[in-house]
Amino acid sequence: MARLPLPILLSFNGGYVDTVGFVALAGLFTAHVTGNFVTLGASIAxxxxxxxxxxxxLPVFCIVILLVRLLSQRLERSRKPVMTVLLWLKLIHFIIAATFAQIHGPxxxxxxxAAFAxxxxxxxxxxxxxAFHRVHLSKMPPTTLMTGTTTQIMLDLADLIGGTAPGDLKPVKERLKRMSASVVAFALGCAAxxxxxxxSRTWCFAVPVVLVALSFFAPVGSPEAASTAAPANAVHTE
Structure with a gap:
């Protein structure tokens, strides 16, 4: 049975978690954290x-990124499976959130x-x-913010329509395919x-647990991503 590529699962999860945070936690962006500057202004006004x-x-986000990077470097020096460890850390966070929601939600x-926690x-x-994406899937489209991805899609389409794309169209079409799939997955995550x-205003927090569990078995999804992820030697690739 075909399995969803890891970048698609991450994009779906990105859209899902950001939307759940926004609708369930008074407009909090949990992935697109800089968007909270806007909603903070709205809260004040x-x-x-x-x-x-x-x-x-944003400060919490930055501190976690810093700690994850330091942990990843230590794991790499010890030749440990970085990708697997990071996925487990993410899974633990979502399990905590889902359990907390059942006890203290809505x-x-x-x-x-409770909402802050x-x-x-x-x-x-x-x-x-x-952090996982930037280090191990850096050649794949972003999974939590689609503005830049959508911009690149439109630029590539304009180049193809106007006949100004490079002579070898295969890389452009492949990029379009990957980026379009990422945007669609993100949008479906938002809708879901x-x-x-x-x-359910409490059980909705349990879905990311399932998505991360599926991530352990997901193929990376492209030769470029596989080569980027190879040092981690953890997630199955095809």
Whole structure:
């Protein structure tokens, strides 16, 4: 049976977690953390909740990225499977968030300690995903922010339509295919999160646990990504 490539799973997860955080935690972006500057301004101007979470999301994100990088370097020196360790760390964060949601959710008050706590756990989990992608899947499209990807898609389409693309069109078409798949997966993740939230405001936090579990068995999805990920020697590639 065909398995979804790892970048597609990560993109779906990126859209899902960011949407769940936004709708369940008073407008908190857990993946696109710089977007919290906008929602923080809205919280201050309109008196909506979650200001502390939005204020601290970026510092927490940065600290986790720093720690993940230091951990990865230490694991590489010890010849340990970096990708597997990072996936386990992300899985643990999502398990904590899902369990916490069952005990303390739903999070109607964005200013509550419970909403802040689960928000920072999700921000940390997505920081791990961002670091994972930048180090081990750097030749694949981003999985948590689609603005640059969409821009490149439109530029490539314009080059193809205008006849100004390079003589060898195969790399351009392959890039278009990968980037389009990433955007579609991200959008489907957003839609799935909205549906899951409507079905259950607490169980919606359990879906990322399943997505990360599937990631352990996902093929990397391209020769370029496989070569980038090779030093980690952990996730199955095809």
């Amino acid at each position: 309109l008196g909506t909740g979650g200001a502390l979470s939005k204020l601290l999301a 999070f109607d008050d964005g200013n509550s300690l 689960i928000g920072m756990v999700l921000v940390s989990a997505m920081a791990i995903q961002n 999160a909205a549906v899951a939230f409507l079905l």
